[in-house]
Amino acid sequence: MTQNTEHTERTRVSTVVVTGASGRTGSRVAAAARAAGLTVRAATRARGFDWRDRSTWEAALRGADAAYLVHPLDVGAPDAPEAVGGLAREAVRLGVRRLVLLSARGEERARPTERALAESGAEWTVVRAAWFAQNFSEGPLVEEIRAAGELVFPGGAVREPFVDVRDVADVAVAALTGGERYVRRTVEVSGPRLLSFGEAIAEIAAATGRELVYRAVSARDYGERMAAFGLPPEEVEFLVELFASLLDGHNAHLSDGVRQVLGRAPRDFGDVVREAAADGVWKP
Ligand SMILES: NC(=O)c1ccc[n+]([C@@H]2O[C@H](COP(=O)([O-])OP(=O)(O)OC[C@H]3O[C@@H](n4cnc5c(N)ncnc54)[C@H](OP(=O)(O)O)[C@@H]3O)[C@@H](O)[C@H]2O)c1
Numbered sequence: 001m002t003q004n005t006e007h008t009e010r011t012r013v014s015t016v017v018v019t020g021a022s023g024r025t026g027s028r029v030a031a032a033a034r035a036a037g038l039t040v041r042a043a044t045r046a047r048g049f050d051w052r053d054r055s056t057w058e059a060a061l062r063g064a065d066a067a068y069l070v071h072p073l074d075v076g077a078p079d080a081p082e083a084v085g086g087l088a089r090e091a092v093r094l095g096v097r098r099l100v101l102l103s104a105r106g107e108e109r110a111r112p113t114e115r116a117l118a119e120s121g122a123e124w125t126v127v128r129a130a131w132f133a134q135n136f137s138e139g140p141l142v143e144e145i146r147a148a149g150e151l152v153f154p155g156g157a158v159r160e161p162f163v164d165v166r167d168v169a170d171v172a173v174a175a176l177t178g179g180e181r182y183v184r185r186t187v188e189v190s191g192p193r194l195l196s197f198g199e200a201i202a203e204i205a206a207a208t209g210r211e212l213v214y215r216a217v218s219a220r221d222y223g224e225r226m227a228a229f230g231l232p233p234e235e236v237e238f239l240v241e242l243f244a245s246l247l248d249g250h251n252a253h254l255s256d257g258v259r260q261v262l263g264r265a266p267r268d269f270g271d272v273v274r275e276a277a278a279d280g281v282w283k284p
Contacts, residue, residue: 017043018068067100085117128187133269159252160196161254163258
């Protein structure tokens with residue numbers, strides 16, 4: 001065997017553990033990985049994997065070559081560095097060397113989590129994503145838009161290049177299957193266009209034919225609303241600070257990670273919206 005072949009054998013990925021496989025990005029990573037010919041092992045709580053219970057980690061990881069890591073709630077959450085670092089070290093111990101972490105673009109709080117991954121000894125890639133386009137069509141914001149016809153959010157008039165989670169997933173799978181190319185690299189991905197939250201809601205209104213309103217509130221007022229919906233105080237505090245720091249305008253620029261890795265333009269917010277509208281996502 002030549003040195004090159006040895007190298008390829010060592011970096012070839014055939015079984016990938018997908019955390020968050022029932023969520024927005026993980027479900028697409030699982031689909032894209034299967035389409036790329038990989039065997040996917042979904043690691044969700046229903047399958048016995050829990051980020052908060054280390055005794056569940058070994059069974060999820062053993063025998064795999066790679067993993068896609070999605071920390072629940074937020075990659076910058078206070079417990080994320082320890083959880084991601086701990087899981088990454090356990091993965092390396094078990095021979096699961098190739099790890100791709102979903103992180104967030106422009107989120108300083110996420111950096112300790114990224115460092116914990118890098119210090120684990122893994123062959124790591126960090127994919128820092130902009131706000132997901134699917135935040136409007138899947139997850140906590142949908143019900144309010146659908147039922148009340150409005151979005152109350154602390155996004156002011158700030159513009160954000162919303163990214164399609166399918167592009168995030170395609171980049172993650174390209175990193176997993178790309179051999180050495182993306183090892184020890186950080187890739188920043190965004191959509192192709194800056195939109196304010198008001199403009200995003202206007203595009204959803206146009207696609208659905210409904211009158212929809214965006215109401216900007218302060219992060220603090222938004223926190224009070226979340227608390228009234230029963231979110232635990234420490235989670236509210238974290239999200240208030242996170243939104244205030246992310247939505248101050250410093251992220252209002254495009255990133256070209258999708259083109260760098262996939263050699264094509266990112267999908268547009270309008271396409272995500274038209275597809276979700278056709279599926280009746282925002283039908284009252
Ligand atoms: N939203 C954005 O715009 C954005 C942008 C950049 C980065 N991010 C990052 O994206 C991540 C969230 O990813 P996502 O939106 O793809 O996920 P998601 O749709 O919020 O789904 C969360 C996933 O985590 C799993 N999960 C929750 N608690 C768990 C636990 N204790 N143990 C094991 N699995 C658990 C859930 O699976 P089960 O409930 O089935 O167990 C589910 O699959 C966060 O780290 C966030 O920082 C988000």
